[in-house]
Amino acid sequence: MSSKTSLPFQMTLQVKDACLCLHAQRAARALARCFDEVFRPLGLTNGQFSLMMSLNRPSPPIMGQVAELLSMNRTTLTAALKPLIKRGLVIVQIDSEDRRKQRLALSSAGMSLLVEAYPVWVKTHGEIEALLRDHDPDALRRALAFLSFRLDSMILSESSSVAASQPEGTLGASTHESSDLGRA
Amino acid sequence: MSSKTSLPFQMTLQVKDACLCLHAQRAARALARCFDEVFRPLGLTNGQFSLMMSLNRPSPPIMGQVAELLSMNRTTLTAALKPLIKRGLVIVQIDSEDRRKQRLALSSAGMSLLVEAYPVWVKTHGEIEALLRDHDPDALRRALAFLSFRLDSMILSESSSVAASQPEGTLGASTHESSDLGRA
DNA sequence: ATCAATTATATTGATATCAACGTTTCAGAT
DNA sequence: ATCTGAAACGTTGATATCAATATAATTGAT
Numbered sequence: 001m002s003s004k005t006s007l008p009f010q011m012t013l014q015v016k017d018a019c020l021c022l023h024a025q026r027a028a029r030a031l032a033r034c035f036d037e038v039f040r041p042l043g044l045t046n047g048q049f050s051l052m053m054s055l056n057r058p059s060p061p062i063m064g065q066v067a068e069l070l071s072m073n074r075t076t077l078t079a080a081l082k083p084l085i086k087r088g089l090v091i092v093q094i095d096s097e098d099r100r101k102q103r104l105a106l107s108s109a110g111m112s113l114l115v116e117a118y119p120v121w122v123k124t125h126g127e128i129e130a131l132l133r134d135h136d137p138d139a140l141r142r143a144l145a146f147l148s149f150r151l152d153s154m155i156l157s158e159s160s161s162v163a164a165s166q167p168e169g170t171l172g173a174s175t176h177e178s179s180d181l182g183r184a
Numbered sequence: 185m186s187s188k189t190s191l192p193f194q195m196t197l198q199v200k201d202a203c204l205c206l207h208a209q210r211a212a213r214a215l216a217r218c219f220d221e222v223f224r225p226l227g228l229t230n231g232q233f234s235l236m237m238s239l240n241r242p243s244p245p246i247m248g249q250v251a252e253l254l255s256m257n258r259t260t261l262t263a264a265l266k267p268l269i270k271r272g273l274v275i276v277q278i279d280s281e282d283r284r285k286q287r288l289a290l291s292s293a294g295m296s297l298l299v300e301a302y303p304v305w306v307k308t309h310g311e312i313e314a315l316l317r318d319h320d321p322d323a324l325r326r327a328l329a330f331l332s333f334r335l336d337s338m339i340l341s342e343s344s345s346v347a348a349s350q351p352e353g354t355l356g357a358s359t360h361e362s363s364d365l366g367r368a
Numbered sequence: 369a370t371c372a373a374t375t376a377t378a379t380t381g382a383t384a385t386c387a388a389c390g391t392t393t394c395a396g397a398t
Numbered sequence: 399a400t401c402t403g404a405a406a407c408g409t410t411g412a413t414a415t416c417a418a419t420a421t422a423a424t425t426g427a428t
């Protein structure tokens with residue numbers, strides 16, 4: 001009847017201006033396109049670069065650790081690994097102590113490609129950072145890191161346990177006292 | 185030979201801590217999961233909510249305008265519309281003046297759903313904003329908006345023309361000069 | 369030793385994202 | 399009138415993303 005059901009345009013404008021999810025999606029898409037473009041000559045996407053980079057550490061991590069580091073669903077990681085494994089850039093090995101665990105490592109070809117990609121990242125990221133000079137890039141990083149950490153803590157309760165409570169160091173200590181990647 | 189090709193762990197830590205693309209992807213994923221969860225009872229994803237919200241305006245926009253507003257590839261929009269059209273939430277009509285253009289509008293069912301979804305967004309977004317109180321949410325929004333605008337200007341040269349330089353009017357004021365969507 | 373709960377991962381089905389390429393329509397020049 | 403270029407959109411193929419569900423291995427309690 002009188003359910004004229006319509007949403008005032010004003011509210012649409014409010015959502016458009018305020019919504020952090022929308023703003024983050026847009027910026028993430030734009031940044032992804034940007035890095036996809038510069039990595040294209042190497043046959044890598046931005047996500048593949050981040051993933052391979054996260055595998056460059058002293059001892060090969062297992063999938064769950066990598067997924068958490070990237071704030072990525074474990075099943076997403078499974079899918080993301082397929083093309084890299086098929087191309088021989090990433091090697092999977094079952095842990096000898098626990099046969100449920102899969103250790104992920106870069107092959108020498110993968111390492112070579114990563115070595116090629118690194119200066120491309122440095123250059124591109126430097127340009128973006130310069131573009132952002134008036135917008136406090138460090139504060140932006142902190143806010144984004146805080147968001148992904150806190151929201152994951154709320155939602156990741158999937159695995160229950162204590163989860164949250166660790167307010168600091170989302171990326172703590174790049175000083176590497178704790179050396180290995182990932183929090184805690 | 186001596187191509188030991190390996191990337192110092194130090195550099196991996198640098199990328200992990202500094203990369204704005206990675207930080208944005210992680211935060212965007214976390215925010216997306218968060219809104220996907222609260223909208224699930226309504227059968228909407230965060231992206232579908234944003235898309236439908238962008239269609240709530242005085243006069244039906246065409247696809248290209250919506251894609252630009254969302255910093256989204258046109259082909260992505262085509263795909264994103266399919267499920268919404270199939271469910272009868274969005275109506276497509278060919279422009280009578282220019283048969284290349286497709287006008288996108290919410291059906292009454294789509295409008296009803298959006299009216300239901302709006303208070304859910306208000307509540308959820310308020311909680312996130314409260315969580316961020318110590319991290320200057322306004323500055324975060326500004327930085328994200330700046331990023332998506334500037335990077336799109338650089339890359340969207342796809343359509344060549346003047347592209348960049350025009351800070352306003354992404355969607356030329358249909359009526360309300362600044363009131364229509366499009367960045368301030 | 370056995371059984372239940374937990375952990376680590378894979379599979380399926382759906383949507384999201386984009387580049388490359390192709391089609392239709394329009395506008396302007398010959 | 400025809401031709402050319404541009405504008406708007408679609409299709410295809412590939413990767414990305416996640417929920418729901420399923421499987422295998424481990425751990426802990428009995």
